Amino acid sequence: MTELRLNAITRDWVIIATERAKRPEEFAKPHRETVPMPCYSPTCPFCAGNEDFTELESYRLNDNRGWRVRAVYNKYPALFPVGEAIRKVAGINRSLSGVGFHEVIIEHPRHDLTIALMEIEDVANIIRVYRQRYAEIRHDPRIATIIIFKNHGQGAGTSLEHPHSQLAATPIVPYQLRIRLQEAIRYFDDTGECIFCRTIKDELASRERIIAESEHFVAFIPYAALSPFHTWIFPRRHTSCFDDITDTEIGDLAKILKTVLAKLYYGLNNPDYNYTIRSIPTAEERTDYFHWYIALIPRTTLAAGFELGSGMYINTALPEESASFLRAVEIPANG
Amino acid sequence: MTELRLNAITRDWVIIATERAKRPEEFAKPHRETVPMPCYSPTCPFCAGNEDFTELESYRLNDNRGWRVRAVYNKYPALFPVGEAIRKVAGINRSLSGVGFHEVIIEHPRHDLTIALMEIEDVANIIRVYRQRYAEIRHDPRIATIIIFKNHGQGAGTSLEHPHSQLAATPIVPYQLRIRLQEAIRYFDDTGECIFCRTIKDELASRERIIAESEHFVAFIPYAALSPFHTWIFPRRHTSCFDDITDTEIGDLAKILKTVLAKLYYGLNNPDYNYTIRSIPTAEERTDYFHWYIALIPRTTLAAGFELGSGMYINTALPEESASFLRAVEIPANG
Numbered sequence: 001m002t003e004l005r006l007n008a009i010t011r012d013w014v015i016i017a018t019e020r021a022k023r024p025e026e027f028a029k030p031h032r033e034t035v036p037m038p039c040y041s042p043t044c045p046f047c048a049g050n051e052d053f054t055e056l057e058s059y060r061l062n063d064n065r066g067w068r069v070r071a072v073y074n075k076y077p078a079l080f081p082v083g084e085a086i087r088k089v090a091g092i093n094r095s096l097s098g099v100g101f102h103e104v105i106i107e108h109p110r111h112d113l114t115i116a117l118m119e120i121e122d123v124a125n126i127i128r129v130y131r132q133r134y135a136e137i138r139h140d141p142r143i144a145t146i147i148i149f150k151n152h153g154q155g156a157g158t159s160l161e162h163p164h165s166q167l168a169a170t171p172i173v174p175y176q177l178r179i180r181l182q183e184a185i186r187y188f189d190d191t192g193e194c195i196f197c198r199t200i201k202d203e204l205a206s207r208e209r210i211i212a213e214s215e216h217f218v219a220f221i222p223y224a225a226l227s228p229f230h231t232w233i234f235p236r237r238h239t240s241c242f243d244d245i246t247d248t249e250i251g252d253l254a255k256i257l258k259t260v261l262a263k264l265y266y267g268l269n270n271p272d273y274n275y276t277i278r279s280i281p282t283a284e285e286r287t288d289y290f291h292w293y294i295a296l297i298p299r300t301t302l303a304a305g306f307e308l309g310s311g312m313y314i315n316t317a318l319p320e321e322s323a324s325f326l327r328a329v330e331i332p333a334n335g
Numbered sequence: 336m337t338e339l340r341l342n343a344i345t346r347d348w349v350i351i352a353t354e355r356a357k358r359p360e361e362f363a364k365p366h367r368e369t370v371p372m373p374c375y376s377p378t379c380p381f382c383a384g385n386e387d388f389t390e391l392e393s394y395r396l397n398d399n400r401g402w403r404v405r406a407v408y409n410k411y412p413a414l415f416p417v418g419e420a421i422r423k424v425a426g427i428n429r430s431l432s433g434v435g436f437h438e439v440i441i442e443h444p445r446h447d448l449t450i451a452l453m454e455i456e457d458v459a460n461i462i463r464v465y466r467q468r469y470a471e472i473r474h475d476p477r478i479a480t481i482i483i484f485k486n487h488g489q490g491a492g493t494s495l496e497h498p499h500s501q502l503a504a505t506p507i508v509p510y511q512l513r514i515r516l517q518e519a520i521r522y523f524d525d526t527g528e529c530i531f532c533r534t535i536k537d538e539l540a541s542r543e544r545i546i547a548e549s550e551h552f553v554a555f556i557p558y559a560a561l562s563p564f565h566t567w568i569f570p571r572r573h574t575s576c577f578d579d580i581t582d583t584e585i586g587d588l589a590k591i592l593k594t595v596l597a598k599l600y601y602g603l604n605n606p607d608y609n610y611t612i613r614s615i616p617t618a619e620e621r622t623d624y625f626h627w628y629i630a631l632i633p634r635t636t637l638a639a640g641f642e643l644g645s646g647m648y649i650n651t652a653l654p655e656e657s658a659s660f661l662r663a664v665e666i667p668a669n670g
Contacts, residue, residue, distance in 0.1 A: 003430050004506070013510065093341075155637075157637045174645040195427065295643070302490075309609070310480070
């Protein structure tokens with residue numbers, strides 16, 4: 001038998017293959033002989049020394065060794081920071097000019113690193129640049145929503161191996177976010193509490209799905225994880241807007257993000273993954289009902305007709321087993 | 336510049352890469368030397384002669400040559416047709432036993448066929464079996480929604496090459512469907528018309544995005560197609576429930592479905608695709624606001640962090656160009 005579980009935050013039903021679930025290690029990426037990556041690639045636009053290959057730089061974080069993280073315009077942007085967002089209405093059709101921001105955040109001068117293997121301070125620098133660009137772009141009146149995301153590996157949609165993330169700032173609020181806000185409001189009106197805060201309390205009480213925790217953050221597999229090793233990292237403090245993160249919290253988030261990604265790296269052999277920072281629309285700042293967070297999705301399975309046709313998911317891993325497996329993964333001292 | 340378009344039916348915003356759009360033929364699957372498939376494979380559980388390899392058969396459509404289409408239980412079901420759907424509530428967590436149906440529809444006795452290359456009558460037989468199983472399962476009081484879908488090719492999530500579709504009948508209404516119903520109701524209340532009927536009228540008037548049309552169906556690329564060559568096939572007659580399809584309409588749907596799939600096969604070199612039949616929850620039968628239809632998604636691109644983090648899509652093909660390209664694809668006389 002299987003079990004359907006309702007994800008209270010996304011409202012998606014997930015079919016969890018309880019009895020037939022695969023063992024966690026079966027989701028590891030197959031080992032392949034690969035040529036080690038060089039620390040510098042002469043043709044890579046993101047490598048230190050090749051700064052001229054990139055588009056306009058919007059921000060640079062330096063230390064005494066030179067730049068550590070750079071934000072640059074995307075060479076093939078989906079959105080352009082020029083002009084006004086002009087709306088057109090024709091019958092039931094609605095369109096809007098593609099105004100917005102689409103930037104690349106180059107995470108490190110070196111070509112061959114990945115967050116799982118970086119120093120904590122390097123990871124903190126990446127998050128600092130996320131916050132910096134988020135805070136700057138947020139005040140552009142044309143922008144409604146900012147999405148920070150990372151595609152790691154070909155199976156997660158990237159073709160460039162140099163470590164990088166992206167930021168997309170859209171002139172509309174995506175429908176998916178609208179719906180989640182509505183559901184969070186409904187829960188708040190019903191109970192007087194934030195559903196994200198409730199989830200943290202419940203997960204910390206049961207401990208079954210916790211992967212790691214720190215002073216300011218909790219990383220866990222959701223009760224109704226949409227796919228194997230789907231992970232959420234929630235700030236303990238109730239805060240709706242990502243750029244509200246403090247310096248202290250950035251240091252702490254760097255630690256837990258690196259820990260979770262290193263556990264995936266060592267436990268599942270460097271799987272492809274996406275992560276995304278989910279935050280409130282830019283026009284809002286503080287709400288009682290919404291909580292920013294990081295969603296991390298290892299790409300161990302492929303959405304097929306059932307998922308596309310229903311919006312439901314089939315998860316062949318048991319969330320409690322996945323969490324227990326990741327808790328036990330040890331990160332080498334030099335890792 | 337790009338353009339954001341709102342899909343009025345799904346309510347998703349899509350970023351259409353208008354200027355930088357790829358040419359339609361760039362989405363073709365790369366040509367590879369492949370060994371032709373045999374018409375019979377001794378190890379294939381779906382081949383004629385190997386009927387004993389499958390699980391319980393729920394339906395068989397015969398003619399004087401033997402069976403033409405079989406519906407069988409899935410060997411690795413996500414849902415099981417036994418017992419009651421028991422609900423559990425614990426704090427904010429909700430679960431339900433995995434009661435339902437998960438069947439495979441073996442589309443043809445031969446191993447090496449695909450709908451694009453079948454006789455019209457063979458395609459009609461497949462749709463007859465869809466309707467048959469839909470109609471039978473719909474009356475099971477434990478079932479709330481039936482999803483019929485097909486995964487064609489590895490990139491669309493199938494590992495078995497013998498032509499087959501699937502049916503999943505769930506004990507809940509997926510949230511995605513709930514939301515679409517709500518939006519369809521809102522449009523109906525606002526205008527007194529079905530948004531699907533409105534869309535057909537608009538598409539037939541503009542003709543820009545039409546791929547093919549027949550007496551009872553219209554195939555077109557949506558104005559805000561979520562991905563390249565994303566196609567909808569709508570019945571012209573307003574009808575909410577798939578099993579309301581008539582015998583005449585089945586013959587006509589077989590023709591247009593084969594036409595569209597053959598245009599993809601010849602125009603884009605047999606791309607991987609999913610299709611799904613979207614129908615009303617089983618408890619309802621006739622509504623003024625909802626219209627069943629087929630959604631077809633060629634898997635030419637991969638959803639990455641932006642899509643996962645926003646629910647929005649970036650479509651690098653211009654819907655009008657994709658439709659124009661497919662209209663022009665000629666199907667060989669023996670194809």
